[in-house]
Amino acid sequence: xxPEFKIVPVSCHKTFNKLREDTDVTIALxxxxxxxxxxxxxxxTGMGVETANYPGTSVDVHVATTALNxxxxxxxxxxxxxxxxxxxxDQWVARTGVLEGNPDVVxxxxxxxxxxxxxxxxxxxxxxxxxxxxxxxxxDVAKREGRxxxxxxxxxxxxxxxxxxxxxxxxxxxxxxxAAVRAAGSGRRPEPPDTRFGQDVERRVQELTAAIAAAGLKxxxxxxxxxxxxxxxxxxxxxxxxxxxxxxxxxxxELAAGLRRQIEAEHGQPxxxxxxxxxxxxxxxxxxEVETAETDRQISWGERLWRYTTGPVTxxxxxxxxxxxxxxxxxxxxxxxADLLSNAWEGYVLPPVQSGxxxxxxxxxxxxxxxxxxxxxxxxxTVGVPFVLVFYFVLAFLEDSGYLNSVAFLTDAVxxxxxxxxxxxxxxxxxxxxxxxxxxxxxxxTTLRERVIAGTLIVMVPCSARTAVIFGAVxxxxxxxxxxxLYAIVLALWVLAGLGxxxxxxxxxxxxxxxxxxxxxxxxxxxxxxxxxxxKGFVLMAAPILIxxxxxxxxxxxxxxxxxxxxxxSPVMEDWMGLPAVAGLALVMGILxxxxxxxxxxxxxxxxGASKGVExxxxxxxxxxxxxxxxxxxxxYIPCAATITALGKELGWSRTALISGFTIGxxxxxxxxxxQMFRLFG
Amino acid sequence: MPKVITQAVEEYLExxxxxxxxxxxxxxRLAERMKVSPPxxxxxxxxxxxxxxxxxxxxxxxxxxxxxxxxxETLVRRHRxxxxxxxxxxxxxxxEVHEEACxxxxxxxxxxxxxxxxxxxxxxxxxxxxxxxGTKGARKREREAVPLSNLCVGDEGVIERxxxxxxxxxxxxxxxxxxxxxxxxxxxxxxxxxxxxxxxxGSQYALGQEVASKIxxxxx
Numbered sequence: 001x002x003p004e005f006k007i008v009p010v011s012c013h014k015t016f017n018k019l020r021e022d023t024d025v026t027i028a029l030x031x032x033x034x035x036x037x038x039x040x041x042x043x044x045t046g047m048g049v050e051t052a053n054y055p056g057t058s059v060d061v062h063v064a065t066t067a068l069n070x071x072x073x074x075x076x077x078x079x080x081x082x083x084x085x086x087x088x089x090d091q092w093v094a095r096t097g098v099l100e101g102n103p104d105v106v107x108x109x110x111x112x113x114x115x116x117x118x119x120x121x122x123x124x125x126x127x128x129x130x131x132x133x134x135x136x137x138x139x140d141v142a143k144r145e146g147r148x149x150x151x152x153x154x155x156x157x158x159x160x161x162x163x164x165x166x167x168x169x170x171x172x173x174x175x176x177x178x179a180a181v182r183a184a185g186s187g188r189r190p191e192p193p194d195t196r197f198g199q200d201v202e203r204r205v206q207e208l209t210a211a212i213a214a215a216g217l218k219x220x221x222x223x224x225x226x227x228x229x230x231x232x233x234x235x236x237x238x239x240x241x242x243x244x245x246x247x248x249x250x251x252x253x254e255l256a257a258g259l260r261r262q263i264e265a266e267h268g269q270p271x272x273x274x275x276x277x278x279x280x281x282x283x284x285x286x287x288x289e290v291e292t293a294e295t296d297r298q299i300s301w302g303e304r305l306w307r308y309t310t311g312p313v314t315x316x317x318x319x320x321x322x323x324x325x326x327x328x329x330x331x332x333x334x335x336x337x338a339d340l341l342s343n344a345w346e347g348y349v350l351p352p353v354q355s356g357x358x359x360x361x362x363x364x365x366x367x368x369x370x371x372x373x374x375x376x377x378x379x380x381x382t383v384g385v386p387f388v389l390v391f392y393f394v395l396a397f398l399e400d401s402g403y404l405n406s407v408a409f410l411t412d413a414v415x416x417x418x419x420x421x422x423x424x425x426x427x428x429x430x431x432x433x434x435x436x437x438x439x440x441x442x443x444x445x446t447t448l449r450e451r452v453i454a455g456t457l458i459v460m461v462p463c464s465a466r467t468a469v470i471f472g473a474v475x476x477x478x479x480x481x482x483x484x485x486l487y488a489i490v491l492a493l494w495v496l497a498g499l500g501x502x503x504x505x506x507x508x509x510x511x512x513x514x515x516x517x518x519x520x521x522x523x524x525x526x527x528x529x530x531x532x533x534x535x536k537g538f539v540l541m542a543a544p545i546l547i548x549x550x551x552x553x554x555x556x557x558x559x560x561x562x563x564x565x566x567x568x569x570s571p572v573m574e575d576w577m578g579l580p581a582v583a584g585l586a587l588v589m590g591i592l593x594x595x596x597x598x599x600x601x602x603x604x605x606x607x608x609g610a611s612k613g614v615e616x617x618x619x620x621x622x623x624x625x626x627x628x629x630x631x632x633x634x635x636x637y638i639p640c641a642a643t644i645t646a647l648g649k650e651l652g653w654s655r656t657a658l659i660s661g662f663t664i665g666x667x668x669x670x671x672x673x674x675x676q677m678f679r680l681f682g
Numbered sequence: 683m684p685k686v687i688t689q690a691v692e693e694y695l696e697x698x699x700x701x702x703x704x705x706x707x708x709x710x711r712l713a714e715r716m717k718v719s720p721p722x723x724x725x726x727x728x729x730x731x732x733x734x735x736x737x738x739x740x741x742x743x744x745x746x747x748x749x750x751x752x753x754x755e756t757l758v759r760r761h762r763x764x765x766x767x768x769x770x771x772x773x774x775x776x777x778e779v780h781e782e783a784c785x786x787x788x789x790x791x792x793x794x795x796x797x798x799x800x801x802x803x804x805x806x807x808x809x810x811x812x813x814x815x816g817t818k819g820a821r822k823r824e825r826e827a828v829p830l831s832n833l834c835v836g837d838e839g840v841i842e843r844x845x846x847x848x849x850x851x852x853x854x855x856x857x858x859x860x861x862x863x864x865x866x867x868x869x870x871x872x873x874x875x876x877x878x879x880x881x882x883x884g885s886q887y888a889l890g891q892e893v894a895s896k897i898x899x900x901x902x
Binding site: 082083085087088091113114115116117120235257258260261264265268269270272273276277280284307310311312315316405408409410411412413414416421422511512513514515516517 | 769770773775776777807809810811843849850851852853854855856857858859861862863864870872873874875876877879883884885886887888889890891892893
């Protein structure tokens with residue numbers, strides 16, 4: 001298998017077309033969330049992955065190519081879902097993705113430890129008429145749990161190849177891909193396998209199927225008649241809309257509505273629910289036919305850990321402990337890595353670049369502006385890389401272990417007050433390290449409303465760079481009590497913002513519905529791969545912004561225009577917040593990276609005659625209370641350039657502008673109020 | 683004392699009726715459900731008390747009097763009959779009828795109610811499976827099922843129905859295996875009125891309290 005490397009984020013439609021042109025066989029990878037589907041995808045394809053996205057959704061479809069014995073294979077990885085349908089974003093993307101992608105074969109990854117529920121999705125894909133190959137994953141765990149699955153019988157019942165796999169060890173994957181290529185040759189099957197529902201529902205499905213066949217309705221995606229009948233009986237609004245474009249649709253829809261009502265009248269539940277129930281029933285029967293499980297199972301360590309991490313007495317201390325560890329790791333490991341990288345950069349890269357540049361074009365405004373590009377790189381190296389890398393690693397580790405489940409479960413009640421649910425807790429905590437990965441982490445939230453609230457709240461969490469400013473400007477000069485007070489103010493504002501957003505944002509929060517998994521031993525290779533995958537995404541997004549921003553700001557600074565630009569700020573800066581005008585300059589620079597604000601102040605102090613290297617001299621330009629106001633404003637006002645970019649990508653630019661505007665307004669308001677308080681009470 | 687039952691009064695009675703099936707009715711929760719401020723609810727409760735429709739006590743919360751119970755049941759009966767009519771006769775879809783019935787239930791005389799029940803052949807339940815008051819054993823059937831959120835750790839039951847207000851949630855839960863007749867067991871409840879951990883077939887799910895209160899469960 002030879003992975004290829006290319007990265008072109010584009011729309012799904014184009015990606016699929018290109019994939020079909022470039023390869024001999026296309027495979028769709030499907031499965032429930034958390035069944036090891038991504039491990040299979042990653043092992044099959046290596047690192048060369050394209051990411052496609054349907055506009056307006058946060059769910060990605062990953063696309064990659066590989067090869068087996070000279071056959072070029074294109075694989076697309078559908079989002080992990082429990083079903084295909086239109087009730088949630090991931091289900092919709094999975095369905096639309098498979099219909100548009102029109103793969104030659106669908107590989108469905110099933111969790112061997114939870115066969116019945118997993119078979120539901122497999123049955124849905126078979127209804128759609130795709131040749132299916134089943135990967136029976138975590139086969140080893142199922143065995144250890146005392147489940148014996150008759151693979152041959154399952155294959156016979158489903159009329160599809162079944163390959164046992166252990167994805168994180170790479171077992172069975174070669175066989176899987178070979179089986180998929182073989183099945184792809186069979187072409188799309190005209191009739192789905194013999195899946196039959198309970199008699200009264202089945203009768204109506206068949207009646208409608210026959211009517212559709214007789215009317216000769218033609219589906220644009222070549223769906224089998226039975227699949228069409230089921231979608232209509234399920235009252236799928238999107239598909240009903242699609243049907244209305246087919247000639248001869250009217251009597252069919254009428255018949256479907258009538259049959260739907262019959263099912264509803266007989267069962268006292270909507271036809272779609274009844275059909276879901278029938279599918280679950282069928283899946284359950286198949287599972288019980290092939291599986292013999294030992295029932296007397298001991299409580300595993302995973303379950304015991306779950307109990308400790310969610311119990312009322314132990315859960316909260318464990319959570320605080322873990323959060324503390326994350327914070328310490330981010331702080332020390334992140335800072336250590338940052339020092340290492342910046343020393344290396346300043347010691348070995350910067351000097352030759354600088355002398356080279358000055359030698360070629362001389363020491364002037366142009367070369368000094370250009371020097372901001374390597375400086376921008378240094379910013380990326382010292383802010384982005386270390387903290388983001390450490391955080392992604394910790395996140396991947398916690399995800400893989402299953403602890404995030406416990407956290408979501410434990411904190412759901414509290415997060416509810418902010419219109420969020422438990423899953424938002426981790427990205428918010430992550431914000432204390434760096435806002436950028438935290439914002440990208442809000443993808444776990446299902447609605448746009450939740451993502452907007454979480455995004456705003458994350459921006460208001462002081463990241464490590466802002467922490468550095470607070471420590472350097474406040475704790476260092478005015479003592480730790482003052483720094484603590486500043487944190488208290490930020491925390492209070494944060495809670496108020498959360499409560500307020502929940503009130504004013506239209507819509508209401510969705511309740512928590514989430515599958516829970518027990519703890520697992522994290523798999524190191526998976527953790528590293530996940531970390532790398534996300535980290536790559538971050539670098540690709542943030543690096544250009546940092547470089548372009550550095551250049552622009554550098555040009556403004558070197559040419560002296562920056563001073564003209566910040567001059568209009570002086571009424572706000574001087575009169576309202578009581579800060580010297582030069583502080584405005586520092587704050588503008590801080591948009592690029594927050595700790596620049598402090599560095600600028602130090603530079604300015606040096607410029608005013610303070611001896612170099614002694615930070616004590618900040619008092620030359622500001623009093624302690626001014627420093628407090630300054631740090632407070634720095635902690636709240638506009639997120640840094642990289643964060644703004646991340647927000648823009650996740651929430652859209654107008655919402656990003658709103659959030660940024662809100663934080664600037666809040667910072668000015670609070671900074672001014674603090675200044676007035678200092679004036680009144682000394 | 684004037685005995686005019688306005689539409690607003692009717693809606694309060696209906697809400698109290700439904701909430702009392704889930705447990706003791708507290709004024710603050712009533713305010714949340716009706717989406718009004720607590721003082722508004724206090725006002726209305728005073729009015730309802732004066733009209734002899736409810737009793738409010740510090741200990742037991744809000745209770746319907748006999749008369750109030752009757753008025754509420756009439757209303758719920760009309761609502762559910764209308765839902766039946768809208769689906770069975772007019773052929774509207776399941777997820778549309780609740781809203782429509784909310785409007786229709788208030789403008790109806792006992793005579794029309796009677797005729798409507800005749801036409802429909804005196805059904806027992808509304809299309810969503812809820813018993814229609816006034817039919818045989820309706821009260822017992824209504825009380826048999828309790829919201830999942832009322833269960834304790836270790837309790838087991840069978841899902842009877844899922845509240846109809848949110849068809850998408852209903853559908854989503856069904857794909858997870860949380861559909862009528864499925865067995866469900868409460869494994870754990872998170873602290874601070876947090877979510878419940880439930881087991882259905884081979885899977886475990888965390889359900890927020892809000893979601894859990896919409897799933898009606900019957901004892902095994």
